[in-house]
Amino acid sequence: VQNIHFAIENGALHLLYSKNAKLAAEAEVKTGVDLVNEKILTQRECINLIYAPLLQYLPHKLVDHEENQVKKLIGKGISGSTASATGKIIFNKEKVNELAKKGENIILFSKDCSTDDYVALTLVKGYVTQFGSAIADSSILIRERSIASVLSCKDLEINEQRTECRIGDHILKEGDVITINGAKGEIYEGAVPLIDAPVIPEYEQLLNWADGFKKMKVMMNANNPHEVALGKAYGAEGIGSVSYTHLTLPTILLVQISVVAVSLKKK
Numbered sequence: 001v002q003n004i005h006f007a008i009e010n011g012a013l014h015l016l017y018s019k020n021a022k023l024a025a026e027a028e029v030k031t032g033v034d035l036v037n038e039k040i041l042t043q044r045e046c047i048n049l050i051y052a053p054l055l056q057y058l059p060h061k062l063v064d065h066e067e068n069q070v071k072k073l074i075g076k077g078i079s080g081s082t083a084s085a086t087g088k089i090i091f092n093k094e095k096v097n098e099l100a101k102k103g104e105n106i107i108l109f110s111k112d113c114s115t116d117d118y119v120a121l122t123l124v125k126g127y128v129t130q131f132g133s134a135i136a137d138s139s140i141l142i143r144e145r146s147i148a149s150v151l152s153c154k155d156l157e158i159n160e161q162r163t164e165c166r167i168g169d170h171i172l173k174e175g176d177v178i179t180i181n182g183a184k185g186e187i188y189e190g191a192v193p194l195i196d197a198p199v200i201p202e203y204e205q206l207l208n209w210a211d212g213f214k215k216m217k218v219m220m221n222a223n224n225p226h227e228v229a230l231g232k233a234y235g236a237e238g239i240g241s242v243s244y245t246h247l248t249l250p251t252i253l254l255v256q257i258s259v260v261a262v263s264l265k266k267k
Contacts, residue, residue, distance in 0.1 A: 001031055024143035025054040026082065026200060033202040036209075043209040050206070058203060059230060060146040061085060061194040063181040074178075075156060075167040075187040078133070080142050080149030085125035086179040086191045089172055091160050093120035100124070107178060109165055111158055113151060121147060126180045128187065130156045148182040199233050207235040 003021040007014045023031060032050050035041040041049070060083040087105035090096060093116075099106055100123040108124045110117055113132030121127060127142055127149040142149045157166045163174040167187065172178065179192035219240025220231030228239065 025058045030202045060197050062197050064193040064195045072189045074170045074189050075153050077150040077153035077185045079185040080151045081182040083146045083148040084181045085148035087125045089176050096120040148180050150180050150185045
């Protein structure tokens, strides 16, 4: 898939250049499967051409539309991605790394889509801009990584010196919690319930094709039943590792009993 740059002058179309298009994870999978169905690619070619690291961004969150009616919609902009996120507002990208290390969910507010935000964007859950477009380089990175984003919110006014912003009649300060719905370009005050995005059928088709060529099993890292269900939905065949420190005491005891029982059975 090519990203074609062109210009129109005096009624004439001029093709300037083209380059490989950077697609979001969902678009990458859908395009690949479509090319196979149209008999342009073989199944193996499709699997080899898809940029595998992108697939980690397929599982993302969506706003639970049945619940969000009770929350206040405070602003709208352009949809930057299909993902949604809840987090604390930050205006200074220099603080992102420190807060991310503490495990904070961060939503970065910026006046414009800028390549200067690249490093910060790899650490945040969401991105909101006062200006900018969906075709800016930073916007492409957002879609690639399924980062929840709302772009070009016209009612947004950012005051970086006072570390606050105004969206219409609402004033938000750094550290306030909001929720953004990237698919609809909506900003909500406070935390809105989020749900896991459904697995797209094209991804299931891709996994079925990969099963025909694989030479090893793919296992998941899971620490609770929810993660196990999500891992199975995305094709994992079992649990390969568990983080012992994340388990609750009853679960730890259950694991210990299971290990002892297996050991005794082997003896």
